[in-house]
Amino acid sequence: MAHRNINMATVRTVPHMTRMSRRMTRRRTLTGLGVAGAALALAGCAQDAPQDTWQPKGDNAQMIHDLQWPVFLIAGIVGVIVIAVIAYVIVRYRDTGQPMPEQTHGKPALEITLTILPALILVGVGIPTVTTIFELAETDDTECIINVTGQQWWWEYDYPAQDGCGGISAPIVTSGQLVMPADTNVLLRLTSRDVIHSFWIPALNGKKDTVPGRVHLLRMHANEPGIYAGQCTEFCGLSHANMKMEAVALSAEDFETWKANQLEAYTPPEAGSLAALGEQAYIANCAYCHQVNGLSTTAPDGTVTPVLANPDQFVVSGAAPNLTHLMTRNTFAGATWDLLTPECRERVWNAPPEEFGALYLQGVTPECLNQVDLREWIRNAPAKKPMYALPSQAANSGGLVRGMPALGLNETQIDQIIAYLLERN
């Protein structure tokens, strides 16, 4: 009984279907063009957010982009077609007093076709996907190694001594801004000191989790000098929103300058200056956790003792940002705040590639220093950035805190410390 039903239905609806599909084809062309236009507009917009995922600025991100825009386009077209068909159906077949419709139970041929069609589209998408996955996983062609370590809630970068990166004679440790040579394949070795974080510079590559106890590899490449924003994207606790970073790409020449500056010996502040008082205040209040390479104390008898930070005793992750060359970076506290005033920041961020390197290498000059945020931070860090940094909160972690505690400094001490830090360039 049901069988005859199906046959009848098939016969009767065929001409009807043909008429439909002709109309559909026309609609498809139009909507397809519409979506393509929208996609182009999306890709072409210049002043978009700095973490826009549709503006690749390096080979890896470009590879992803080349794969993703056609997929988005296909998905968009399919979506418009399906929704258009639904719209057509609910208008055309709304109840206008027509008799009860035929009780068609299905048309296997049509259903199989409509199953195979998406399967074919997916095969078309699947093949380039798989090849791109393997291309992106390639790391043999990298020429420069940088270790990236995530911790609550900032990033540390260390450059091991190597022949790569144009040769590095002694390790360089920095944080917040990842400085790398432009137009070079850089290998990031990612890990974490506490919980899982994720390293993501959308303009340069997709994200990769940093997992404690594991080292993950990520290849980075920037076409041109410039500054590229990123953010930790694996939920990592209280201040996850304040764990940002930038990648800074410099020309080969500028990168050499940067390296040389990073390895420069320590120059103590001029005796009697505000910065010299700041050095004392720094040793008394900051140096427990924050290393400044080359910093030392001289006892009355003339013995020189290097001042070594020992963050293991205070912080859960056992690390705090190295401040030796703080003023060569232009953000601080997990790249959440700028060390530059808004005008100076604009200049650096919006610089064309050829001028960018010189501007970046100027670092933070006294005129450009963003006093407001830096003072607030030194005065009471946990009030500015939510952290687990009160002694009362350390009961469950063996007395260790997560993040920078409030140090209880007075305004004079803050002045001194800022004067001292301004010379860390």
Added chain:
Amino acid sequence: MAIIERPTDPAPVPAVAGSGAPAVVTPSQAYGVLRRPVSSTGWRSWVFTVDHKKLGIMYGVVAMFFFIMGGIEALLIRLQLAGPEGTVLSAGLYNEMFTMHATTMVFLFVMPMAAAFANYLIPLQIGARDVAFPRINAFGFWCFLAGGLFLNTSWFLGGAADGGWFMYQPNASPLYSPTNGVDFWALGLQITGIASLTGAINLIVTILNMRAPGMTLMKMPIFTWMILVVQFLLLFAMPVITVALFLLMFQRSFGATFFDVAAGADPLLWQHLFWIFGHPEVYIIVLPGFAIVSEVLPVFSRKPLFGYRFVVFSGAAIGFVGWGVWAHHMFASGLGPVSVAVFSVATMLIAIPTGVKIVNWTLTMWGGKIQFTTAMLFAVGLVVSFTIGGLSGVTHAVAPSDTQQTDTYYIVAHFHYTIFGGAVLGLFAGFYYWWPKAFGKLLNEKLGKWNFWLMMIGMNMTFGPMHIIGLQGQPRRMMNWTEARAGEGFFNLGFWNRVASVGSFILAIGVFLFLVNIWYTHRAKSNTPKAPLDPWDARTLEWITQSPPKEHNFDKVPTVHALDEFFHRKYEVDHETGEVRKVATAEEILAAEEAQGDKHIHLPSPSYWPIILAFALPVMAYGVIYNRLLIVVGGLIVLLAMFGWALEPSVADDSDYDPPAEGGGTNKELATIG
């Protein structure tokens, strides 16, 4: 009204807890410590009930309560993100808020609301008088309530869980999450997990063993089919999360080091366990919505479901393939390229059976006679929204592309289009469609349409912009966003975040109208008439009985001859012309059935033990967190309740009731053991 009903007794079952004194009963025998509860009115008839319909309604009420809670949490999140540097919530509270929003919506709203529908409707749809294990059914409900309440007491006891609903390790270990929130989360979900597991076993047995005569598997209503798939997914997914939660509990409360990297552990173990559960869970959430619209669309198109077999098999296929795609939640977690490629392709595969469903729904409407009732509007809304959600899903099956999108708002947009657009809209279609069945009155259609359009507009305004926000690089789970990274121009984050926040309030008003509608329909002065027997011209068995159904569902279990049995009893199809003629009304069909009703129906009797057993579990859970002694106390209650349960026959003797039943052979419908 006695539990033992004879069809000649016309007294209807009250739709909501009625007033009136409990029936006077003299139990002939006490079982164990407690006398058996036998009242069938008043609060006792709800608290100790084993009736699948009452349990279904209670599931629905409690799930609705948690839906509102989760919704308020969502609104607070959107308030915080409406502008840059939001200060509505502190960082800690914000983290608790999104963790609990997700946990509540997934475990305490969508899953139990689906359980509400399944509980209420499955026995009715397959022509059974109750589920296979009514007491276990009651136990499941109370576990859900106990677990849900337990979980939410954490708000008042030092803070809720703050590790995200996925609770990645080691961020959720005591060192990084020192409040008891995560303990409450792990133990609370463990308890609600019991509800899911017992419910799954119960419903599978019910569906496979208790179908009406003549109802072969391929004549089973599509709703029942999809729910069957869901229960199998639950059956195998729950133990995996159980293991994960046990490991987490041992880690947090008993000093084990399963996720402690310093001890040599691998934090990815948690991710694998969680997502092996978590991905089937996605289908557990969304298939009930599919199940509902697969019933609603044919009814209001006046056509059978197009390609019933295809829909059944694609549902089963989703059930199977759903197990092989969990690692697509981990494309960025550092798996090797081979695993990534395999899971990427498997994820694309699952789009095919999902696409089949959309095609079949559309073709069901094609050539129909479509009536836009509120239920139908929600169903069409689901098809459209889920299409969008499904297609954005395909874009991140492309693993390299996913490494850009994962953990951004693009993902948030995607899964809200699938979960809200796929599951919640389906549930609302179900509310409007089956409301007259459960409560005897039709919800107001005018309010219903406002409800639908506000929800639909609100939903698209809230989650639509999140596609843009995500592609512009705003990560999820961020307590705030900053102007510095918001960009300018058409795609700037500020504008679209505001749109989303406004949308969320429109959505909330839409949901609120649903509550208004319930009040409007059932308020004391309401002039809403009693719903007709077959208000929608429906097609399935649950409509061949009174609305609301009597306690024993059917006076006579109907014999099934065809898929869409009820339709075929009402209509005759002319095979030559394809013309459809009405030959009988619902009233006539029901009268014919009731005329030959069974003389003596035994139903399982109420019991104290399920609720006692269920509420002993949070006692033990508090014990784990605060005082080991409480574990022992709770454990003793559990043991006692289990023995009491085992000693109590599932069907009380006739002599438990007043008046005692007349003699004669009993018609024992339900084999209830355990």
Added chain:
Amino acid sequence: MAMWLFLGSECLLFGGLISTYMLYRGRHSAELGPDQIFDIPFTSVSSFVLLMSSLTMVLAVSAAAQKDDRRTNLWLTITALLGATFVGGQVYEFTVMYREGLGFTTSLFSSSFYTLTGFHGVHVTVGIIMLMALVGINKRSRVPGDKAEVVEMVGLYWHFVDVVWIIIFTLVYLIPA
């Protein structure tokens, strides 16, 4: 059938626990690893006891099928006793290990070992409670429904727990890390 479904679900529970153990079996200090801590002859004996209890369970099921209440109760009790012996052995084994310094939190190996075998022990204990309850109800002639079916269901559970032990015993004790 409900029991079959439940056991299907249990398979994944033990699957998860066994996977955890397999992942962490090598993570221990040099002195307190599986090689030093396991007393294989002892565990073999207790495994044999558990295996025998499966046999007595079969006898109980067949007695129940023949509606022989006395023999059913007898075999059920023996099964419970054998099970109790196994659990007793496990408690003894844990005590010895603990004295040797292998606490629950000592290493990842110990945590996952105790969790896996402990979960199994709890399952055996639950089985014993079910057997005893069954004997109790049977004596008072209050078994709901078909008695043989109830005994068979409990038997099914018991055999499952045995089979799981065989797998655990092989993977944990016999195959060297």
